[in-house]
Amino acid sequence: MEWNMTTLQTDDMRHHILSQSVHAVRRVARAMAGRVNCERWHHVQFEWRDKPELQAQATVFRERHSSYWRDLAQLLSLSATHASQLLVPLAFERMGNHTSDQQLHGWIKDMERVKDMLRTKLTGWVQDMQLASKQVEHYEVEEDKDRPGHLIIRRPLLSERLLSYQPWGLSFDDDFSALCKERQPEASQMFSLADDLYAFHRVYWYTGAEYIDSFYEDDFKIVDEEWQLEDRSHDMLSVNTDCVQLLVNALDHPTCPLEDLPLEAVKLREQCREQLWDDVVQRSPHIPVTSYLAYTQRINVNLCLLAWMAVNSYGICQDVPFSMTQSVHDARCYFDSPDDQSCLQSNATDAICSVSRAILLLKCRNFSSIRTSHNCTFTSFAFGLFRSSSSVLYQKLTEETLNYKNSLNNATLRYKDFKIDSLKPLEISFILVNIIFRFSTAGVYMYLPQLRNFPGKIFLSFQITCIVQILCSEVVYRMAGVPDLPTAVLIDSALTLLSCIWLNSFCYHMYACVRHLSLPDQLLPAELSQLFCREVLYVFIPWSIVCVAAVALEKTSKYHLIHSRIVVLTGISVSVAFNLVCLGLLGYMYLRNRCSMRQLEIVDNKKFATKKQCLFMSVKAIILSGIGILIRIGFHQAQGLAQFVYYIHLATMVQGPVLFVCFVCNGTTLPVLKNRILLWWNPTNIPAGLELCSAAERNLARRKNEQSPFSESSL
Numbered sequence: 001m002e003w004n005m006t007t008l009q010t011d012d013m014r015h016h017i018l019s020q021s022v023h024a025v026r027r028v029a030r031a032m033a034g035r036v037n038c039e040r041w042h043h044v045q046f047e048w049r050d051k052p053e054l055q056a057q058a059t060v061f062r063e064r065h066s067s068y069w070r071d072l073a074q075l076l077s078l079s080a081t082h083a084s085q086l087l088v089p090l091a092f093e094r095m096g097n098h099t100s101d102q103q104l105h106g107w108i109k110d111m112e113r114v115k116d117m118l119r120t121k122l123t124g125w126v127q128d129m130q131l132a133s134k135q136v137e138h139y140e141v142e143e144d145k146d147r148p149g150h151l152i153i154r155r156p157l158l159s160e161r162l163l164s165y166q167p168w169g170l171s172f173d174d175d176f177s178a179l180c181k182e183r184q185p186e187a188s189q190m191f192s193l194a195d196d197l198y199a200f201h202r203v204y205w206y207t208g209a210e211y212i213d214s215f216y217e218d219d220f221k222i223v224d225e226e227w228q229l230e231d232r233s234h235d236m237l238s239v240n241t242d243c244v245q246l247l248v249n250a251l252d253h254p255t256c257p258l259e260d261l262p263l264e265a266v267k268l269r270e271q272c273r274e275q276l277w278d279d280v281v282q283r284s285p286h287i288p289v290t291s292y293l294a295y296t297q298r299i300n301v302n303l304c305l306l307a308w309m310a311v312n313s314y315g316i317c318q319d320v321p322f323s324m325t326q327s328v329h330d331a332r333c334y335f336d337s338p339d340d341q342s343c344l345q346s347n348a349t350d351a352i353c354s355v356s357r358a359i360l361l362l363k364c365r366n367f368s369s370i371r372t373s374h375n376c377t378f379t380s381f382a383f384g385l386f387r388s389s390s391s392v393l394y395q396k397l398t399e400e401t402l403n404y405k406n407s408l409n410n411a412t413l414r415y416k417d418f419k420i421d422s423l424k425p426l427e428i429s430f431i432l433v434n435i436i437f438r439f440s441t442a443g444v445y446m447y448l449p450q451l452r453n454f455p456g457k458i459f460l461s462f463q464i465t466c467i468v469q470i471l472c473s474e475v476v477y478r479m480a481g482v483p484d485l486p487t488a489v490l491i492d493s494a495l496t497l498l499s500c501i502w503l504n505s506f507c508y509h510m511y512a513c514v515r516h517l518s519l520p521d522q523l524l525p526a527e528l529s530q531l532f533c534r535e536v537l538y539v540f541i542p543w544s545i546v547c548v549a550a551v552a553l554e555k556t557s558k559y560h561l562i563h564s565r566i567v568v569l570t571g572i573s574v575s576v577a578f579n580l581v582c583l584g585l586l587g588y589m590y591l592r593n594r595c596s597m598r599q600l601e602i603v604d605n606k607k608f609a610t611k612k613q614c615l616f617m618s619v620k621a622i623i624l625s626g627i628g629i630l631i632r633i634g635f636h637q638a639q640g641l642a643q644f645v646y647y648i649h650l651a652t653m654v655q656g657p658v659l660f661v662c663f664v665c666n667g668t669t670l671p672v673l674k675n676r677i678l679l680w681w682n683p684t685n686i687p688a689g690l691e692l693c694s695a696a697e698r699n700l701a702r703r704k705n706e707q708s709p710f711s712e713s714s715l
Helices: 005-009 011-041 051-095 101-138 160-165 172-176 187-215 241-252 263-282 303-311 324-336 351-362 370-375 391-415 421-447 454-480 485-516 525-556 558-599 611-625 627-637 642-652 655-663 669-681 695-714
Strands: 140-143 151-155 220-224 236-240 298-302
Touching (some): 005 101, 051 151, 160 324, 236 263, 241 298, 241 391, 263 303, 298 303, 303 391, 324 351, 421 642, 485 525, 485 611, 558 627, 611 627
Parallel strands (some): 151 220
Antiparallel strands (some): 236 298
């Protein structure tokens, strides 16, 4: 019934409709009590002597039992309808008049929203009772060999006993009253009344329905089917980070349910439910992460924690009725028949809510608070809907429930903020510094003729690849938001692999030069260009094969995402392993030559390198090997706290300055670059060694410089 201001403000009309609704609810309650008493005093005494008689009595029992639950389901449906209609005028009767028509209009709108929330909860109860009446057909009756003359009823898992898992209270008052206080000062009274009406149905109807087990306890032994499934409290699942962020934000910044959500937010919740269900169906415990962007795309979450995040009061399942029987049916379909999702009773949008409720209550011992619900009892007096309970037990329940919620809140907020807003200026600064130094290194290699040899061209290609990767992932995607995240992850992973393959080429030719005692400056320009073009072809062939395989797997089906990441990660790992082999061979050749020189008694007072040079060479070896890429990827695989992964992401932005210092600021390149820069400012000031015009004059000057020390020593 839609209530308007005229109906509520007219006392006679309101009292008339209110009394009719109360009378209807009382009549339904009496009818339910009468149905229970009828079953109690007129149930059939079952006795059996032979098999045909046993089957006949089993049929009679199933028909009576099904009729009993079907009647209760009809009565509960009527009661839920009238109770929902009763909520608005009863609330108005309790809370008094309002000062203005505008306030009353807002109050009616908010009260209608509370009524919808209550109806959603009671709808789950009605569905459970309706399903219970249908499941009676699957009850089996057989002889009790331990007690002659008695029978055994074997109930399937989907039976009325699942009604005990329905929540005892709505917790509207506890969860939403403070949130809605600014919007509606009477929110606490609204939610409290809804809690009372739900408590009336939870206790009154379930207690009446629960008597059915005691009716036949002298004639039957009831054996319930157990769900043969282990505890799922430690299962991990790879899911979409956008959905996890939505769940965490809903918990960290909850909104009042009386407010109208924007249409975009409603669609986002539905899309998130569908996405999470797709992730759950994939059953992937871990999808490899190849970059920081990939970490922000997929994350590992505990299955039970994810279920709680989805179905808690602030989650994305508020508008989905809570039918425990349907939830267990869907969960069994998911766990027992993973390849046949057609057995689901819920649609794809609601499946994650249905399955999450079942596994959270039945298969997540570390995440379930169902054991504390029996400490609190509710009693209704007539239709005053007063709630009575032991104060000690109720306080204990409240304390345990709060501790339980706080523990889950803390566990959920671990996945909060994949990027820390307070560090955003620092991140932008690091990215700018990285880009500036990488461009500087590439510019030096393009400017100095001495560095435009074959290894220099390969290293320049590596630098350009890294610059393109940073621009694509850190600038274009972050600032422009294009392309979409999965495509950005593919591009980022492909460029990471390409940079590793460029390092393969660099390390191999470094090894070849030492192995064949050849210098990179001995090639003619035409030969250098031809060799570099052939090297580019060698680099792009394996890179294209890996990238095409990864893209084909990921774009063909979303279920092949894990295989796509494994292909890319395997390519990176093989590439880094090749670099380590080449560098290891270089080290082996150096040690072998050093040992040979000692055997020939060749002694030199000069040291191999200073400590500074050794440090530079060590850092260069780490960079050229690509082991830093594997370390970064390995840290992401650990899937630790999002903040720590973000710190590692910031640390990788320092690679640009490190490359500039190690490959430009050394004793060979830096003096040449310095002289070139000085010539820009003062062309007339020619540094020593560059002032002569011919090779003959340079040779003559070198001879004079070599003779002068000998003449001085002779004197």
